[in-house]
Amino acid sequence: MRCVRFALAAAPAMAFILAAVPSYAQDPPPSAAQQAAPPAETPATDTVALPQLDVETEAAPAKRNKQKQAIKSNATQAAAASPAPVETALPGIAVEGEKLVRSFQATTTSIGIVTGQQIREEQIQDLQEALNTQANVSAPEGSRGNSGIVIRGLNSEGLTQNQNPSAAPLISVVIDGATQNPEATRRGARGLWDVEQVEVLRGPQSALQARNSLAGAVFIKTHDPTYKWEAIVEGTAGDFDLKSGGFVFNAPIVVGQSALRISGQSYQRDHGITYTNPENDKLDDDVLRTIRGKLLLEPDAIPGLSALFTISRVDDTPAVTSVSPPFFDRVLDVSGLTDFVDFRSTLTNNFISDIGYSFAPGMTLRSVTAYADTETDIGSAAGSLYARDVTRVGGDFTQDLRLEIESRGNGLSGVVGLFYGSFKSKNDTLDSFDYAAVSGGFLPALPVQDLILDAKTESMAAYADLHYRFWDKFVVIGGGRLLRDEVSSTTTGQVLFNAFAPSIFLGPDYRPLDGSFSNEFTEALPRLGLTYDLTDDQTIGATYNKGYRNGFTEHRLLTDQFNTVKPEYLDAYEVSYRSTWLNKTLSLNGNAFYYDYKDQQVAFDEELDFTGAGTGLGFPLSYILNAENSHAYGAEIETRWRPVAPLQLYASLGLMRTEFDNFVGPTENYSGNEFPDAPAYTVAAGGMYQDRSGWFAGANMRHTDGYYSGGDLQNSPLRFVDGYTTVDVRTGWEWEHYTLTVFAKNVFDAQYVTALGFNADEATVGDERLVGVTVRGRF
Secondary structure (H helix, E strand, C coil): CCCHHHHHHHHHHHHHHHHHHCCCCCCCCCCHHCCCCHHHHHHHHHCHHHHHHHHCCCCCHHHHHHHHHHHHHHHHHHCCCCCCCCCCCCCCCCCCCCCEEEEEEEECCCEEEEEEEHHHCCCCHHHHHCCCCCCEEECCCHHHHHHCCEEEEEECCECCCCCCCCCCEEEEEEEEEECHHHHHEEEEEECCCCCCEEEEEEEECHHCCCCCCCCCCEEECCCCCCCCCEEEEEEEEEEEEEEEEEEEEEEEEEECCCEEEEEEEEEEECCCCCEEHHHHHHEEEEHHHHHHEEEECCCCCCCCEEEEEEEEEEEEEEECEEEECHHCEEEEECCCCCCCCCCEEEEEEEEEEEEEEEEECEEEEEEEEEEEEEEEEEEECCCCCCEEEEEEEEEEEEEEEEEEEECCCCCCCEEEEEEEEEEEEEEEEEEEEEEEHHCCCCEEEEEEEEEEEEEEEEEEEEEEEEEEEECEEEEEEEEEEEEEEEEEEEEEEEEEEEEEEEEEECCCEEEEECCEEEEEEEEECCCEEEEEECCEEEEEEEEEEEECCEEEEEEECCCEEEECCCEEEEEEEEEEEEECCCCCEEEEEEEEEEEEEEEEEEEEEEEEECCCCCCCEEEEEEEEEEEEEEEEEEEEEEEEEEECEEEEEEEEEEEEEEEEEEEEEECEECCCCCCCCCEEEEEEEEEECCCCCCEEEEEEEEEECCCCCCCCCCCCCHHCCCCCCEEEEEEEEECCCCCEEEEEEECCCCEEEECCCCCCCCCCECCCEEEEHHHHHHH
């Protein structure tokens, strides 16, 4: 009901804003000669149609997307100027994650791209699977489903593992302009139905993407409405009770001025895990439901105005793929006194208003207003000794007002903006332990913790990212972010300190956990760089970026002390190379980086044994310390090649080394150890052959080197995850309106784990071989 009331209240406001606020415009549409080839060119048109399959809006795109279309077709147009054949030219790639539409070849940031075409062709099921195709990027399942995204060895939840809500994520996940909080990143942001493109920006993005992007950002762009009638339906079925269905309905309201797009998906499967307690069986059920509506308004009465309004709702309950030894029996045993597992589901709503106005050639004023709310419910199976009843509510509001500058012959391009963000969370926790079950009814069930934690961060910033071309071949990059963060939290409630104190007859001892904390941080985060065009098709560059994560204050119950956590800082030095070869049929791109990391925030646990008798019946209390210094270095190399018109190939290599330089913990010295979740290398490759007759076939593989499990600061051999390789294949046939795909995931049925628990008493296992079939209709 909350999201319904918000939508009803927002509708009149949107109408008012549309009439009064400016919008977005792009370059003029391609000429008629570019849009249609003469009849004599029909064979050539057929051969170049393949790379354009990912361009769903090509026939009638929104005015705001004309520039993207021009970039995607630019490679073919440029190749046409050469006397060599152009039918095998690679399509151009447009990126939007840096808040300005640019060609991939014009960027210095290391960006991994997963297009909508790749998602469909490779039958990629969710965001985690898409991220696992990229160099130096992974989304390993672990910690009973409470794991994040890893870019260059840095987890989105940091080494604080989301233990304190005042700690910002290290990686920003942005869907259509709405920033997702940690709960939505875990559960809620993984759906890829009707997604146009996923961009993975490696390295600090704090200058452009706000406080929560020290390690990078993931930018997800869904398809916008177009000015043509269109309907898409798709169904998938396969092993492990896989059932998925999706639809898209696109309709112009007034051609060239307004359009509507509605899409939705229902996805479910299991993972072949069994449980010693049948009450836990639903942990194996993976269920995702999404619905999205987008309204586009570009009225002729206000030239240059473009407004896009988006509402989406996601109900997500991922499976928990944790198992007990022997791991490949795929059985989870939680029958011990101190064993428990909880059920988690998240409901996410996104409300986005993207309004822009082109008031002069190459000058667009854009306002992006977004509100994302989440509600996560955590519970336990019937009969659990340790029962959880937790509700986590988040509400994130962001307002981004920026000026987008396209170069119009003066050499200047980029973006200048103002940002405001309010990030709120409320955790309402009631956990209890069933003493009656272990004492024969002599003792009652007791609440273990009854707490309410409210956390809020307000962030204000001015930012810029400007590029200026001079002497024809040089581009200087300058900008950064000046920000002010205010971080506050309030805790009320109590924690069971000793169940038998002061005596077994006088009742348990509860300790209050009340307090309010507030911290302010003002930071200047520079962004500098220089590029040089070696030739028309080769560019080298060097950049410097500074990343930041806010600090905060917390209360340690066992010591009854206040703990001040310092902000994290990351100095990133990077060189880039962009190139195309063989008449634009081959691209070769790479980045190399060095990180100097200071005051890395790290979570530690101290056990509260609420029996007071060393029974092990208790729970961990987390606190955060700062690691003094650490560093990392590595590289990404990525290539695409189209040797003949029907065949496209790609490959990537990620290399990485990490080390804590100076880090002494409460009981151990971690200096010289590697970061957790940081494999030394990753390799990926794939290809797709699509014959003119309609038949197609493809395959892709991914190898991840070994690494230490998340949270393993000790680099324990027991928690080292061995390297693993997976291979996927598919084949099928495409007709005018229908596509049939038969696919196999992990076709060689590799047995592997992605995380190991403490003392290797539990592991998270990868999926076994899955065979399925997808039928897609487009009208």
